[in-house]
């Protein structure tokens with residue numbers, strides 16, 4: 001059972017977090033191109049935003065199955081896991097409260113034909129923080145400092 005839960009957890013991390021990383025990272029540079037190629041950029045931005053929003057929802061599967069795996073393995077109290085849960089929560093907050101709303105605001109500004117350069121820089125920063133957080137969690141999941149189980 002643990003193997004099944006872990007398989008779903010890792011699969012969801014790949015399938016959901018991967019597309020969000022790529023689409024979110026592409027969003028700020030495409031937003032900056034909007035003056036040069038208004039039509040194309042507008043459509044691309046809307047699509048990238050939809051990918052980020054949709055796959056962020058699918059990404060809920062990652063912590064749900066992660067917690068179920070941890071419960072089954074009896075490692076819920078381990079320090080590496082508690083730190084991972086905290087970092088995952090922080091990543092979710094950065095995505096839900098900063099990245100997605102800022103993308104939405106830029107998308108609205110683009111509809112009006114204007115994009116503030118500073119808005120795209122702020123979005124790029126938030127996106128970078130999100131990417132760093134989940135990359136750190138992935139390393140923690142593999143290294144599991146202090147854990148006596150597994151490799």
Ligand code: HEM
Nearest residue numbers: 010013017063066067069070085088134137138141142150
């Ligand atoms: C609430 C958050 C999370 C919990 C409770 C959790 C829990 C777990 C547990 C218990 C394992 C098994 C470790 C072992 O085999 O000893 C695991 C493995 C793994 N997790 Fe998570 N996880 C969480 C978030 C994440 C996130 C955000 C990612 C990446 C986006 C991730 C990626 C992985 C990967 C790649 C493995 C396989 C590591 C390996 O077996 O070498 N996890 N996770």
